[in-house]
Amino acid sequence: MPVLPSWLAEPLWNQFAALLPKRPVYHPDHPLGCHRPRISDRVVFDKLLQLLRFGCSYEAIADTTCSASTIRSRRDEWIRLGVFSRFKQIALESYDRIVGLVLDQIAIDGAITKAPGGGEVAGRSPVDRGKQGLKRSGMTDGYGIPLGRVLSGANRHDSPLLAPTLDLLDGLGPLPDEITVHLDAGYDSAATRAELDGRGLHGRIAHKGEKAPIQAGQRWHIERTHAWQNSFHRLARCHERRTIVIDAFFDLADTVIAVRGLIRRSWKTHRWDARPSRCP
Structure with missing residues (x-):
């Protein structure tokens, strides 16, 4: 087959x-x-x-x-x-x-997967009893087409990975004048807003402590793309070092x-x- x-x-x-x-x-x-x-x-x-x-x-x-x-x-x-x-x-x-990439709406989020063999970008996973894990900070357009990712250890927080992830926009050619970046509550901080303002980007960030359905904004596209990527089992359980x-x-x-x-x-x-x- x-x-x-x-x-x-x-x-x-x-x-x-x-x-x-x-x-x-x-x-x-x-x-x-x-x-x-x-x-x-x-x-x-x-x-x-x-x-x-x-x-x-x-x-x-x-x-x-x-x-x-x-x-x-x-x-x-x-x-x-x-x-x-x-x-x-x-x-x-x-x-x-x-078709056309929807670059005026960008979604960014991190995802943690297993890395049993460790490797150059593996780290102790906070959601898997300290076992070796891999985090990817992924970015998609407004439909969910993956634009790139930044790899890091599973013990890294999402927020410090935002800047190198946004740097991937430079390789996409001409960009719209106004871009909205959709983020979850893990990015709800003054540092994140300063980073977005410094790049001339608008941020739509979920607030900590406030329950909101994922469908409330455009953030669900990145969650769906993470699921698409995890259907490739070599990415969901990475043995490469x-x-x-x-x-x-x-x-x-x-x-x-x-x-x-x-x-x-x-x-x-x-x-x-x-x-x-x-x-x-």
Whole structure:
């Protein structure tokens, strides 16, 4: 059973393949020219999607078509080339061009997940009996399309992560003149308001001690996006130890979410050759 339906997997692979450098099937410097052929990039890409979705180990996902060491080495090669970050950037640009990012309404919030193996950005989790955990300070547009995240240990408070998260707006190109940032009560402080005022942003912050439904503002979009990201089990229970690898898997997951949203929202307004016969 495929990890993703073909209407989503094929456009993802077509764009990802366009970012990869050309490699010969056999290494040209081999003296005999008859050594083992290079494993197909499509096979490794499918394995990475399986790892992302199921959260299992590299050894568990490896088979006769591709070994665990090949998956790791090809993953690291693509990270060095900046393929994953560029992949996500193209997805956001395409979404913005066809549907339009809702950048005048921004939602930011933190989410804590498990990190059993520790790692560079892991810390003692205050909600998991002090076990190792990972916090991500995520940012979405007004519909819930993930724009980026800042990784930190689970023992970090949300408020100090607001400034580096807002810095991610600089890479999104032209921004609206007025932007409203929706935050929960964890950001209800004078420091947060000063940070927003210094950047010329409007803040809609829930007040501490006052009960309010999450639907009262636009903050529920980031909560839904956290749920989308946690459906990829490698992010919900992260065994990776290096930050660059974790970011690569997040970029891959965010790209899947953005392209899926793009296809679903443009299904009734656009026509293309590979358009699904019914709304996905």
